Amino acid sequence: MSEAPPSSALRELSEDDLLGDRLRDDGLSGVDAYWRAANYLSAGQIYLLANPLLREPLRPEHIKPRLLGHWGTTPGLNFVYAHLNRVIRAGDRDVIHVTGPGHGGPGTLANTWLEGSYSEAYPEVSQDEHGMRELFRQFSFPGGVPSHVAPEVPGSIHEGGELGYSLAHAYGAALDNPDLLVACVVGDGEAETGPLAASWHLNKFLDPAHDGAVLPILHLNGYKIANPTLLARIPQSELDSLLRGYGYAPRYVSGSDPATMHRAMAAAMDSALAEIDDIQRRARSGLDRRRPVWPMIVLRSPKGWTGPSVVDGVPVEGTWRAHQVPLSGVRERPDHLAALEKWLRSYRPEELFDASGAPVERVRAMAPTGTRRMGANPHANGGLLLRPLRLPDFRECAAEVAEPGGTTAEPTRLLGRWLREVARENAGYRNFRVFGPDETASNRLDAVYDVTDKQWQAEIIDTDEHLAGDGRVIEVLSEHLCQGLLEGYLLTGRHGLFNCYEAFIHIVDSMFNQHAKWLKTSGRLPWRRPVASLNYLLTSHVWRQDHNGFSHQDPGFIDHALNKKAEVIRVYLPPDANTLLSVADHCLRSRDYVNIVVAGKNETPNWLSIEDAVLHCARGAGIWDWASSDTGGEPDVVLACAGDAPTLEVLAAVSLLREHLPRLKVRVVNVVDLMRLQPATEHPHGLTDPEFDALFTTDKPIIFAYHGYPWLIHRLTYRRANHGNLHVRGYKEEGTTTTPFDMLVLNDMDRFRLVIDVLDRVPGLGVGTASLRQAMVDKRNRHHAWIRAHGEDLPEVRHWAWVN
Numbered sequence: 001m002s003e004a005p006p007s008s009a010l011r012e013l014s015e016d017d018l019l020g021d022r023l024r025d026d027g028l029s030g031v032d033a034y035w036r037a038a039n040y041l042s043a044g045q046i047y048l049l050a051n052p053l054l055r056e057p058l059r060p061e062h063i064k065p066r067l068l069g070h071w072g073t074t075p076g077l078n079f080v081y082a083h084l085n086r087v088i089r090a091g092d093r094d095v096i097h098v099t100g101p102g103h104g105g106p107g108t109l110a111n112t113w114l115e116g117s118y119s120e121a122y123p124e125v126s127q128d129e130h131g132m133r134e135l136f137r138q139f140s141f142p143g144g145v146p147s148h149v150a151p152e153v154p155g156s157i158h159e160g161g162e163l164g165y166s167l168a169h170a171y172g173a174a175l176d177n178p179d180l181l182v183a184c185v186v187g188d189g190e191a192e193t194g195p196l197a198a199s200w201h202l203n204k205f206l207d208p209a210h211d212g213a214v215l216p217i218l219h220l221n222g223y224k225i226a227n228p229t230l231l232a233r234i235p236q237s238e239l240d241s242l243l244r245g246y247g248y249a250p251r252y253v254s255g256s257d258p259a260t261m262h263r264a265m266a267a268a269m270d271s272a273l274a275e276i277d278d279i280q281r282r283a284r285s286g287l288d289r290r291r292p293v294w295p296m297i298v299l300r301s302p303k304g305w306t307g308p309s310v311v312d313g314v315p316v317e318g319t320w321r322a323h324q325v326p327l328s329g330v331r332e333r334p335d336h337l338a339a340l341e342k343w344l345r346s347y348r349p350e351e352l353f354d355a356s357g358a359p360v361e362r363v364r365a366m367a368p369t370g371t372r373r374m375g376a377n378p379h380a381n382g383g384l385l386l387r388p389l390r391l392p393d394f395r396e397c398a399a400e401v402a403e404p405g406g407t408t409a410e411p412t413r414l415l416g417r418w419l420r421e422v423a424r425e426n427a428g429y430r431n432f433r434v435f436g437p438d439e440t441a442s443n444r445l446d447a448v449y450d451v452t453d454k455q456w457q458a459e460i461i462d463t464d465e466h467l468a469g470d471g472r473v474i475e476v477l478s479e480h481l482c483q484g485l486l487e488g489y490l491l492t493g494r495h496g497l498f499n500c501y502e503a504f505i506h507i508v509d510s511m512f513n514q515h516a517k518w519l520k521t522s523g524r525l526p527w528r529r530p531v532a533s534l535n536y537l538l539t540s541h542v543w544r545q546d547h548n549g550f551s552h553q554d555p556g557f558i559d560h561a562l563n564k565k566a567e568v569i570r571v572y573l574p575p576d577a578n579t580l581l582s583v584a585d586h587c588l589r590s591r592d593y594v595n596i597v598v599a600g601k602n603e604t605p606n607w608l609s610i611e612d613a614v615l616h617c618a619r620g621a622g623i624w625d626w627a628s629s630d631t632g633g634e635p636d637v638v639l640a641c642a643g644d645a646p647t648l649e650v651l652a653a654v655s656l657l658r659e660h661l662p663r664l665k666v667r668v669v670n671v672v673d674l675m676r677l678q679p680a681t682e683h684p685h686g687l688t689d690p691e692f693d694a695l696f697t698t699d700k701p702i703i704f705a706y707h708g709y710p711w712l713i714h715r716l717t718y719r720r721a722n723h724g725n726l727h728v729r730g731y732k733e734e735g736t737t738t739t740p741f742d743m744l745v746l747n748d749m750d751r752f753r754l755v756i757d758v759l760d761r762v763p764g765l766g767v768g769t770a771s772l773r774q775a776m777v778d779k780r781n782r783h784h785a786w787i788r789a790h791g792e793d794l795p796e797v798r799h800w801a802w803v804n
Contacts (some may be wrong), residue, residue, distance in 0.1 A: 172488020
């Protein structure tokens, strides 16, 4: 049998005894009532199917058949929410709430229901007994809502199902939002993750003159699911030194007695917000542009606070046993059922909800009104605030192309010039940023520094370049932080681009997963407004990482991304600079997608004029007539390509075939939108079967040179009529430090290998072209000897150019 929770002592104390005259005047007795109501609703969600107001004694049939959810962190989260409501009302503050502890869903659901924002989004979950029953029933129930703070929850921009990203999301939301306060609860389990540990440094990027503020609240409740947490078990002096070393001024709130804790939290929040106001006032008036020491709060409260203290003779409150469901045998064991009823009644629901089941006036008055409610704040539904970018004409940055391959360019350098103009055009709106892990210049996007600097609040010395307190570029050597900042920025209604080396974007595989799932879910919620797409530019790619070697050679992020739902994912492989510009313009205009653009930064032939590039990108996949020799009829073979290096090798192979087999009819198909390969029934961009067959034929050999792992092309096309004739060349995990062309040879995607593939697969060519096949094999062998003797590729490879 459980013991009475600590909060039961409140019944024996008068309001004067509990809070004192000063604190009663500050409204803390109302805050306590609100907190109790949120705790009651949170516990009810985990347990109750019926009898939500305990109008009759609890019976087993009132209990859910499967008890799911996480109680342990929830009372602390409710405590923070209640106190944030107090400071919002007192100062008319603009605040959103980021919940780091992963499964604190019951708390945020309870609070948004109490403030009314949940019922506005879901009228069927009304603020009465019927709505309370629906709130309880839907939680972790088939057809209901998850146990974490998912997109379905008003006021949320942070899913929390995977730990480590809350603080990065919070700082991303605060960028360019000068009047916004982002209160971010960091769980002590979450604080053990690498991304969160790095996120403490993001205060070095927050500009108090132009950005909003983040108030981190480190919630030390001592335990994860089965183990203690590190930050809760180190000495207070060590914890304080750690947080001060990160650049914060912590305020500590510690204990379990509600009266004492309310007083301490009110004082800590008032002190922290006064300090934030002073920091911003001094920065915005020009009095102090030094990097500030931002305040934060450390809340140390028991795990499962106010829940059962002892169950079956073992401690629960304040231990890991409170993490999930403190009383698990409620339907089967009368003693557990009685303990649950005692626990729920300890919150005194009859004082908190009226006869209809609605929160009483005393509780309702503790919540802010209108858009000041954290569940109704428009920053947490960023599409409400989204302003379209002013996009300059990308054609003005295009490469001149009089004939295919006649000029060369570094594709991402041209893109950088266009992004410079995007940054210039939108400078006044402060709604566009570029994020990257120390690679913006390396990836040839440094033209943006002509109009903006890199934002940086740490020390700047004379030899530094392009560092300033305010800038449109943020670089930090953590892909996790770049992704988290950008997600927070997008979800609060702005636009951005994440540029990264292709091999290392895998570091954010899980973060990408969470964001893609968020977009998929939010797209089905009518009250969630579309947000700007998450745009990845992956460059320094596998085929030009010859100098860095095997560790930098991995094109597999595309494979990972294509596991997500088709309505969210777009993948583009522009073959040259002008197609890259057209694709980038499209991506920055799009909404609710994840756009993955893979493009090289090295000197590459320009194949298409800007007019032809726009048409080709609109098609997504098409025949390059100027490179083909089938003269609009049936080809003998289709040579397809997707990606800049594969395109170059296909065209080089075509030139060899023209030279040695002039009567062979070759069709060249270039794919810039990879999703075009899927059937139209599987992806919105997919080709219908007649469209696909018109491009690739129904019975001719197809040699496909692809940027990434070859089996992905088979996966995308396995339903097509001519799949049996499809042969794909791509990266097959053969890499080393070598020359660019040798990377192609190692993976059998070089021009000589492609010619051999044609000879081996076009009927009738095999016997009559033995000498040509041998010559191609000899070319590969000569290449092998040449690079080891000279350290560079064959002259005929280095100096090859397309000739019509």
